[in-house]
Amino acid sequence: MNRTKKITYLTLLSALAVIINVVENLFIPPFTFGIRFGLANIISLITIKLFGIKELAFVLILRILISNLIKGTIFGMAFWISTSGVILSAIVIIILDKLRASLLFTSMFSAIAHSFGQMIAIVILYNQINIASILPILIISSLATGVLTGLISNLALGRIKIRI
Amino acid sequence: MKKSEKITIIIIFLIAVFFIIFNRINSKDKIMVSVKDANDNVLLSFDINEDNYYTLQGSYGTFNIEVKDGKCRAIDVECPNQICVHTGWISVDNPVPIICLPNELIVSIDE
Numbered sequence: 188m189n190r191t192k193k194i195t196y197l198t199l200l201s202a203l204a205v206i207i208n209v210v211e212n213l214f215i216p217p218f219t220f221g222i223r224f225g226l227a228n229i230i231s232l233i234t235i236k237l238f239g240i241k242e243l244a245f246v247l248i249l250r251i252l253i254s255n256l257i258k259g260t261i262f263g264m265a266f267w268i269s270t271s272g273v274i275l276s277a278i279v280i281i282i283l284d285k286l287r288a289s290l291l292f293t294s295m296f297s298a299i300a301h302s303f304g305q306m307i308a309i310v311i312l313y314n315q316i317n318i319a320s321i322l323p324i325l326i327i328s329s330l331a332t333g334v335l336t337g338l339i340s341n342l343a344l345g346r347i348k349i350r351i
Numbered sequence: 352m353k354k355s356e357k358i359t360i361i362i363i364f365l366i367a368v369f370f371i372i373f374n375r376i377n378s379k380d381k382i383m384v385s386v387k388d389a390n391d392n393v394l395l396s397f398d399i400n401e402d403n404y405y406t407l408q409g410s411y412g413t414f415n416i417e418v419k420d421g422k423c424r425a426i427d428v429e430c431p432n433q434i435c436v437h438t439g440w441i442s443v444d445n446p447v448p449i450i451c452l453p454n455e456l457i458v459s460i461d462e
Contacts, residue, residue: 288356320446
């Protein structure tokens with residue numbers, strides 16, 4: 188795949204991730220304990236399967252910056268919390284991809300890592316260790332949303348026909 | 352999905368369920384709520400399971416706390432933004448602290 192084509196695909200994926208993130212934030216309010224679907228993780232999974240680690244980092248950085256610029260939360264408290272979740276889940280995705288784990292498992296584990304990273308940031312920023320008591324509930328809901336995003340990205344990967 | 356992955360998921364699920372049950376059992380009957388000022392001095396400490404109504408003098412105006420059915424909230428507070436009032440009911444299941452910046456007060460559930 189030549190350079191221009193690759194850049195086009197990566198920007199397309201970044202734009203998709205931004206749109207999914209912003210639309211999810213606008214139309215699906217978080218449930219109790221701030222449980223969300225995390226649909227933007229679909230794009231991360233697709234990117235690591237189609238391209239690789241460097242491209243995943245590119246798409247994620249663009250997604251974080253642009254979606255937070257649109258939402259108007261850039262460099263605020265919520266920005267750092269969500270960013271630490273994204274970083275930890277990206278690390279997990281990369282490690283599990285190296286270990287050749289299945290997509291569903293990667294998705295579920297990265298969802299857990301996402302809530303873990305957010306929890307670490309909340310504990311550090313707000314200095315409230317008690318809030319970690321809702322972590323078991325978050326982990327169980329992460330398993331459920333991880334199955335959802337994993338199935339969707341499996342379906343999407345089956346239909347994408349890019350020659351790399 | 353491979354077999355080892357399934358086992359890992361089941362183990363994580365069981366650990367999470369265990370901790371939820373553990374938290375439920377371990378939660379004490381007497382849950383104390385403390386009101387602190389900006390210098391971490393405890394102004395008031397009360398049991399969340401005893402219905403009551405407390406009135407405090409903050410650095411901006413009066414600050415009232417309503418305790419009912421194992422929950423508590425800030426009510427009738429003299430401050431410009433009313434962020435503490437909009438925090439709503441807090442309880443063991445929703446342990447967010449109520450913070451009022453103009454009155455320099457923090458209402459939080461203790462461990």
